[in-house]
Amino acid sequence: MALSGIQIYKLLPQTNCKECGFPTCLAFAMKLAAKQVELAACPYVTEASKAQLAESAAPPIRLVSLKACKFEVKAGNEVVLFRHDKTFYNKPGLFIRIYDDQPLDEIKEKVKAADAYAVNYVGMDLTLDGFGIASRAGNPQAFSAAISAVRSVSTRPLILMSRDPAIMAAGLQLLSNETPLIYGAEAANLDAFAELAKQYKAPLGVLAPDLNSMAELTEKLKAKGLEDLVIDPGGRDLGSGLSVGTQIRRLAVKKNFRALGFPVIAFPGDAAEPGLEAIAATQALAKYAGFIVLDSFTPAMAYALLVLRQNIYTDPQKPIQVQPGIYEINAPKPTDPVLVTTNFSITYFSVANEVEGSGLPAWLLVTDAEGMSVLTAWAAGKFDAERIAKAVKAFNIADKVSRKRLVLPGHVAVLSGELEAELPDWEIRVGPREAVDLPGFMKKVLS
């Protein structure tokens, strides 16, 4: 639990020596509480205080990262239960699982496709994060062969899945220059897996059937010096998964309960059919998983899950925005229409993509609506006739067009009268409500 400024102040020398650069110890303490300065700036703080402050500064959920080649997948460091309270920080890693008893060609084909998968969403290229390799054949040879097959087509981070230390060791030997997740340790194999995690300096996945035994295992592992843990509390059905995921997140962020302060790994891939697998992954994305292992890979499912992850992990205080201004689409001429919309990125890209796809030229006027969509901005008074007229003038659009036609989004048709009054020499048209209907509108109505 983070300490308040006053609590931190009590741990400082309270001499107001000013050597930290602040006039008083209290001022310095306040800055520390806000995480704007480092404790190292105080030359006189005692070792005991240092230890106590370090403990309180540790995030309630340990940051665990998997690495391979140029890729890194991080999970943890979350501080809230609800995204509206602050934001969710580290997007859960999405991994595709293969099994070592599958034909190697089949493995390669699946991994190759998933590895290369990239999809553009509002200007960002989204990709999957890595692969889970599960031992099902029950011998080190098959496991090693599967790992080599995956490594022959992908350099992304891996999750190795076996509960047998000999099989796991065989796999880890092949991955000496990277940091995979070792999954996993349970009560029966704890010591052997702890040794492997130490030897290969890799994070360790821990399985336990309930939270009491989970906490016991993580405490034992911590006593052995292992800190980078990922926990699998079971709960494969949606109801149990939601309960246990919520309990762990609450214990970590509200009670600072260190024994469960680790990222959770979820297995939607265990669902009965791909449609339900996507639904289970949806819950894992929204409700607190740090690593998500899927069995199915299809572009349609990957696209939907990657977009959902992006949406849930968007900082609610900072909507993704584009720069207000005038955007030229398909090389518009002075006779082409001016379409107006807001600077919320989803809105902008929906409109821009439709117009671009239609092949029809247009000027796209993006107003500063503080990153809100058309309807939201309108309701909040950030997208009204006055603001639109101001943007028309500020960006000197009248200089670019000979035929002054302005197309309003259909959702704000009510603004057309006021806008006519604001821009008397412009022809104000009401466009469709949805971007997807713009090409049809431009073809039929504007041409």
Place this chain on the structure above:
Amino acid sequence: MPVEIPKDTWPGTVRTVTLGATAAQGGTRKTTVTVGGEKALPFLNFEQPMPNKPVVAIEIRDRRPDDWSPLLLNTWGEVVNDPAQWAKAAEAAGADLIQLGLSLNDRDGTPTSPESAVQTVKAILEASGLPLIVFGPGQAEVDNNLLVPIAEATKGERLVLGLCEDKNYRTIVAAAMANGHLVTARSPMDVNLAKQLNILISDMGMPLDRILMDPTTGALGYGIEYGYSAMERLRLAALQGDSMTQLPMQVTVGYETWKTKEAKVETGVPEAWGDWAERSMHWETLTALTLIEAGADIVILRHPESLRRLKLAITDLASAPTA
């Protein structure tokens, strides 16, 4: 190592709302649907068992919706030409209730008349025993002209009439009040605006257990995070004891999903979007499940396969352990 599970105890409870009335209750419905009553966040049965599971409605239209995706029109087939048959098919597909959307015009472009709207609603009530939600075409004057005679002609059925918005709610609320119906209050993704509209409607004398709220959402990729957070915040406010937010939430997932390019369009989209039919199913089910996790009590869908998946998911969620 014994772990003490932190349990939240909330002072507030979401109101219980029943849709539809059986013959004994003054209507003709074979079944009714009860939603709300939550004393905790969704499905956290270890804290407080969820008294009523979320339900799934299927959206139908009073006439063939030519602008709908062919994926929907082909799946439902011939029944889209006949709302009564469509309602029957939705019931057979496992819907808990039906949501009828009225169109502005009939097939010939003539404005929908109050008589034909009433006839449509009566035919649906004949054909299906499920509770019914009726939305007007979305233009204030037309909505009022159509919904008032519908309310009168179906007195006692406990239909849900909508959408009531801050600019147009009085006429619909008065008609619902006088004829034993319910209303849906629609506000644009904002806790305070939702609350304000609930207050206005309840100030007219409408009992709070006959109001649903629809906080609006965007679909996956189109602002779902705003709907999601508005709903989470509304539900938290309700549990914290704010009585004007203690209403079950309804959300029009099908409508939002099927207007996105991802669901609507087959050709001219990036290859990375994958198979169209599969993608549109994911779009509708992921949007729905995300909002159910945020507190939605009624999700309105369009595709029967989404309905099937969501029903399975809800059953799975509702079986969460109580300890």
